[in-house]
Amino acid sequence: MTVTHGTLAAGGGQLGARTLRTAVVGAGFMGWVHAESARRAGGRVVGVTSGKPGKAADAVAAAAAAVGADRGYPDLESMLADAAIDVLHVCTPNSSHAEIAGKALAAGVHVVCEKPLATDVADAATLVTAAAGAGRVAAVPFVYRFHPMVREMRARLAAGQAGIVSTVIGGYLQDWLAGSADRDWRVDPALGGPSRAFADIGSHWCDLFEFVSGDRIARLSAQTVVVRDRGGSGESNEDLATVQFATASGVVGVLVVSQVAAGRKNRLHLEVSGTDASFGFDQEDPERLWVGAREGNRVLMRDPDTLSPGAARYTRLPAGHAQGYQDCFDAFVADTHSAIRGEDLVDGLPTFADGLRAVRITDAVLRSAASGGAWTEVPA
Known part of the structure; x- marks a missing residue:
């Protein structure tokens, strides 16, 4: 975009x-x-x-x-x-x-x-x-769109290097609400909304997948689970969600989202599999992009001298000098300022339209889960 x-x-x-x-x-x-x-x-x-x-x-x-x-x-x-x-x-x-x-x-x-x-x-x-x-x-x-290795995955998928894309798997796992005494305003539907784990972090994963693939989740089947009833009233929003989905182009996928996965601090991982190559990104190891092929696998390092132009643009430090979450946020805000000034052609700035898209997917997840996992259309 x-x-x-x-x-x-x-x-x-x-x-x-x-x-x-x-x-x-x-x-x-x-x-x-x-x-x-x-x-x-x-x-x-x-x-x-x-x-x-x-x-x-x-x-x-x-x-x-x-x-x-x-x-x-x-x-x-x-x-x-x-x-x-x-x-x-x-x-x-x-x-x-x-x-x-x-x-x-x-x-x-x-x-x-x-x-x-x-x-x-x-x-x-x-x-x-x-x-x-x-x-x-x-x-x-x-x-997470602003990780250089995410941009590299996007460029390689757009160039057709994966061949025929058939499946996608991934998840977003955290453990900060795993304990029985863990509390936060997000667990209260009056403040956090009807969805917590999926709206909070599942939305990030779906946005990232659609951004790198250029494809759209068209329909899905979901389950949501409350593991800890922290308020004692049964009114807590979900701790985890599992989603099967199919995209507009026919790719099938599986997503697991959890905020009660002990040991996982902030693991957003995405793997797109094709007939010629597969690509995997893990936010807890953001300096690398895994590239799989039938004849062997390799790992690409974040190196401004070897990345595609779209990825190199977001490489702020030399290879071997780790970039992370704050760097992504800085790049996002810098692009927002550039868009406000009209200084540049901004590629991939997530707008309110993308925010609406995430809310539509979340709504479809909740509707599917409420109906026992029935396949549910996501409005285009």
Whole structure:
């Protein structure tokens, strides 16, 4: 996907090379990650609010310190009115994404919104329409697209090196909610939404597969499981999901998503198998791309001197100097800033349309699981 954008600033003027003024809603870990990437892209973090209105002055100051913002604000409205924001990053609990992103777009601000874009399809579709109507850049951080070796896989698949692609397997495994005492706002459907594990990390895997393959998941059969009833009420969203699927081109696949897989910290792995070659990527070993062939296998290292141009563009360090998650996030935000300025032809920037796509797939997973795994169409 190639995306081009115009050069209007939040206030309607030309941006040129002016430093983009960034604000963040949400002062937790993800808020810090977004803010740090904005600074590394040359932006200035001018404001932050926790997303919970009516915060006391000390809490507002603590939020500013947490993300390194110039100033903290008690609520979104005061920050939008005062901070002269170019781009707003939404890093709050899932159920609040649609409302906050919608207010920012209505104020003429470019938006980066954490996934899931919304907790239901209708709200996500409304945001896509709002972004288009406002003429704003609206992006979702599916940042694993920005690993150089993911770009290398994409280039090789696009060149037909796999031959006839027949199957895809993979998963996204974490263990941070494996313990009986593990708690987080995400387990509460009122905050995290009706899906947790799949909406949170399964969406990343599906986006990555569709991005590298250029194919689309057309129908699926899913199961979801609650392993730990942390609230004691049976109202928790799922800890894990398994999905069988078929794509528009006839490829079949299997995906396992879990946040209760002991020992797996953040393992997103994807393997695409073809008649001539197979390709495997593992986010816990992101410097390498496995290439399988009938006559023998090999491992490609991230080396800017040997990668395809699309992959080399995202290689920030010499070979042997490891790049990782923050580097991906930095590249995503840098491309977002480039799109806002209209400086470059940005290839593969994940937009609100991609966020809507992920919400549609999640909705299909939930509908299939609720019907006992019945095969369910994913709207194109």
